[in-house]
Amino acid sequence: MSKVWRLLVAASTMVVAGTTDTRAQQAPAVDMKAADARAAATVKQMTADEKVVLTHGIMPLPLGGPTPPIPSDAIAGAGYIPGIERLGVPALKETDASLGVSYVMGIRKDGATALPSGVAQAASWNPDLMYRGGAMIGSEARAKGFNVLLAGGVNLMRDPRNGRTFEYLAEDPLLSGILVGAAIRGIQSNNIISTIKHFALNGQETGRKYVDVKISEGAARESDLLAFQIGIEQGQPGSVMCAYNRVWGEQACANDWLLNKVLKGSWGYKGFVMSDWGAVPNIDAALKGLDQQSGEQLDPAVFFGDKLKDKAAADPAWKARLDDMNRRVLTAIYASGLDRSPVKAGGKIDFAANGAVAEEVAKQGIVLLKNNGALPLAKSAKSIAIIGGYADGGVLSGAGSSQVHGEGGPAVTRPIGGKGVWAGFIAQQYHRSSPMDAIQALAKDAKVTFRDGRYIADAVEKAKQSEVAIVFATQWTTEGLDVPDLSLPDGQDELIAAVAAANPNTIVVLETGGPVKMPWLDKVAGVIEAWYPGARGGPAIASVLFGDTNPSGRLPLTFPASEAQLPRPKLDGSDWVEPDFSGGPSSGSDKLTADYDIEGSDVGYRWFARQGAKPLFPFGHGLSYTTFESTGLKVKGLTASFTVKNTGKREGADVAQLYLVDRAGQAKRRLAGFQRVNLAAGASQNVSLTIDPRILADWKNGGWTMPAGEYTFALGKDAETLGTPVKVRMPAKTWKD
Ligand code: BGC
Helix, strand or coil, rough: CHHHHHHHCCCCCCCCCCCCCCCHCCCCCCHHHHHHHHHHHHHHHHCCCCHCCCEEEEEECCCCCCCCCCCCCCCCCCCEEECCCHHEEECCCEECCCCCCHHHHHHHCCCCCCCHHHHHCCCCCHHHHHHHHHHHHHHHHCCCCEEECCCCCCCCCEEEEEECCCCCCCHHHHHHHHHHHHHHHHHHHHCEEEEEEEECCCCCCCCCCEEEEEECHHHHHHHHHHHHCCCCCCCCHCCCEEECCEEEEEEEHHHHHHHHHHHHCCCCCCCCECCCCCCCCHHHHHHHCCCCCCHHHHHHCCCCCCHHHHHHHHHHHHHHHHHHHHHHHHHHHHHHHHCCCCCCCCCCHHHHHHHHHHHHHHHHHHEEEECCCCCCCCCCCEEEHHHHHHHHCCCCCCCCCCCCCCCCCEEEEECCCCCCCCCCCEEEECCCHHHHHHHHHCCCCEEEEEECCCHHHHHHHHHHHEEEEEEEEEEEECCCCCCCCCCCCHHHHHHHHHHHHHCCCEEEEEEEECCCCCHHHHHHCEEEEECCCCCCCHHHHHHHHHHCCCCCCCCCCCCCCHHHCCCCCCCCCCCCCCCCCCCCCCCCCCCCEECCCCCCCCCCCCHHHHHCCCCCCCCCCCCCCCEEEEEEEEEEEEEEEEEECCCCCCCEEEEEEEEEEEECCEEEEEEEEEEEEEECCCCEEEEEEECCHHCCEEEEEEEEEEEEEEEEEECCCCCCCCCCCCEEEEEEECCCC
16 A cells, blocks of 8 residues: 555544544554564574574463473463573563453453453444553553463454354454554553454354355455454554464465465565464465464474474575564564563552443443333332343353453353363353442432343243333353354343333343344334443443443444345354364364355445345444434545534434445445544534545455546445435546555
8 A cells, every 4th residue: 555545544533623532543653664673683693493482382271181391481371482581582471362361261360351342342433442442451461471462353244143253343344444453552552462363254163273265355355354454554463363264275374375465465564473273284384474383282283393493404495484484573572562661470450440441441332222212211210120141240251262250250150061162161251240230329219120031920020010121131152153043042032022011111231242133122112232341341231221321332243134134144064063083983074165255345234235135233323312413524535524413412422434335336335434423412523534545446456446437425324324425536546555
């Protein structure tokens, strides 16, 4: 991408008369170039033995089976790469993930602050808040002695049944890229490294190590890869973690096209590529662009140690590659200041202050999906029935490597059985933040009762006796296992329908990993999507219910009306049997294909627009307790300007959304810019957005192309509800990355 356009992209979320905190924009840029020069000098001083120190490492955990010796300075976490003392190079101490410092299958007991899930964070559409969240979790990683946070999960949500939807951000590349970039900047402001992951096209957990993604280069560049590209430009992560899946038959961690051609070639990335855990197929992955083998005891062999040293001794091409691998790891270390500002375990954590950050993220991420006027609830309510979702105890969290264990441990733990990569290591966990206590604290005089919802008749009875019934409905999701469909599990639909029939003032609070179907939607008075709301989810939910917080979250992904509307009505591999390599008889196969060319770059709302399908709730949807109007859209070149007005009676935040709707006579729906705006009642704000030209372009013939013609834009309340279209003529243009 040319320098001018790079600047335009960097400015793409600025408000001319800005109202928002601009910390995200002010974060010092990581100077990869200077770090790279220093790294090159260090590589010159390295011995042959030293050159295979930074290239591989263990998972410093007793996992069962043969465990390599765990060095005394390693901390229980996801990864450990020894340092080189002679050269002042610190060891890399790695922990998961994007929601906070993870608890590593229960081995860590020290507690950390859990941010709401990734999708909840993204529902804020607020880069500044992403930055603050990142800075907070990065500070906790640092205080616990970690200098690498395995964060930055930004796979596009191609399928809402993906078990890791909760960890990722959005279905749109612009939104995902800007938000992940801000989070990474926040994390790295602690002088630690953040990853961006999982590169790339890691769209489902079913058969995740085998699934082979087919997608044309153009479609990939305009969607999943664009999210990474923008995230890397804006966040400058020290490391990119490659993915488990295959792309065009090659493992993503040994994929020349992804790693050498796109990431390091076209994008000029200077940091290092680390593998996902157990994702390295062979030593040749080094030539394909992988720089570091992580969690090596999970791979078939330690490829990047002595074997690599031998190759380098015998072959100049391997030697050059090995030097480059070291240079890249060192570049990340120097750029993030790991050596200047060494981490030390035992730092103080201000859990109260950090909890407040998590609560603010939850408040801005909660989405008011439906309101017939029953919300906000009156604090003077006399009786409130709370039903289901363990809402007396806490709020649900998602599981897998990103699981955070809150201070004092979970409120509720429900063991789960059999299926999925993480089965046996995980349980359903509810963070210790009771919505019921928070509701009682706001509705002081109300008689608040709780029923767990297991017995519908009992819940109905309580609902009948109460002014308001609030049903907490949960959908637990985890890394390693996709959900079979978009229905709420365990008969919760029946429960909600029965309660709603008994009490017209029924509000549903959803704690879900992603979209769910709502067959009872017409019967309830209100629905809020609270996602997995993190360490302080209880007070955040109560605050929205009673109107202390005016809801401002917007859906970062489409809620389909049914699975039949998806590009793949049936998830690829849902009836596939994992291969058994133990030598025993196996009915499994390692052949599993995901055809992403069905939708191409038209992921999520773009697919719905292309099909003319009506979702349950569109991308970008979210209600408020006030009303907004966006008017006066003008587009001049790549600049769009307009005015947002709060036309209601109370303060609130709107998320202005600009969509491309037609390009040179061809319908095309793409989010072209967005801005969150806080407005007092009656106040208005001029907004100016600079459009990233890649959003308007196609990737073909090795570069970006914009056809000449009329480009039609519209402001949208969401991806479906669009205002007056505005046309602007654009010249033809082509350019390289
Ligand atoms: C996950 C990564 C994670 C790594 C280390 C893998 O299973 O896919 O996201 O960072 O484990 O825990």
